[in-house]
Amino acid sequence: MIDNISETFGMLFFAVFILVMLVLGVMLIGRMFLNIYRKLIGIRIRKMESCRSCGHPISRSAIICPNCGENFGKINGYADSIFFCFLLGFGLIGLAFNSLSEFLEMFEGFSFLR
Structure with a gap:
């Protein structure tokens, strides 16, 4: 059973x-x-996008903004x-x-x- x-x-x-x-x-x-x-x-x-926190242009595949340190937590490049x-x-x-x-x-x- x-x-x-x-x-x-x-x-x-x-x-x-x-x-x-x-x-x-x-x-x-x-x-x-x-x-x-x-x-x-x-x-x-687009290869670049604006950071949602500071507006600084960053790569779409970036995980962390080099200007302000905002964490994006994902990688967009593969999709x-x-x-x-x-x-x-x-x-x-x-x-x-x-x-x-x-x-x-x-x-x-x-x-x-x-």
């Missing part, structure tokens, strides 16, 4: 993991096409890269489909289906 419950929760966790990988992959592919669209119509992805979005998006989708095939093989072997 306990083995069936643990197998069921394991399958549920694995299915949610595959779904998250697929959703993230699709989001990154969508971001890639958005970046391509921006490049084609001429909207430049604007077409190549990064392509690699990570298709990599996640490929990994999700590979995991899905493994999941289906595991699903056939579970004892609660017998």
Whole structure:
């Protein structure tokens, strides 16, 4: 009985993991096409932006403003890269489909289906 419950929760966790990988992959592919669209119509992805605290121009990939020390806590540069979005998006989708095939093989072997 306990083995069936643990197998069921394991399958549920694995299915949610595959779904998250697929959703993230699709989001990154969508971001890639958005970046391509921006490049084609001429909207430049700015390399510099103003600090939200002091207004000093800083790099978009900066984590801390060198002028005032404001912490931005994120790196924006990767999301604007077409190549990064392509690699990570298709990599996640490929990994999700590979995991899905493994999941289906595991699903056939579970004892609660017998």
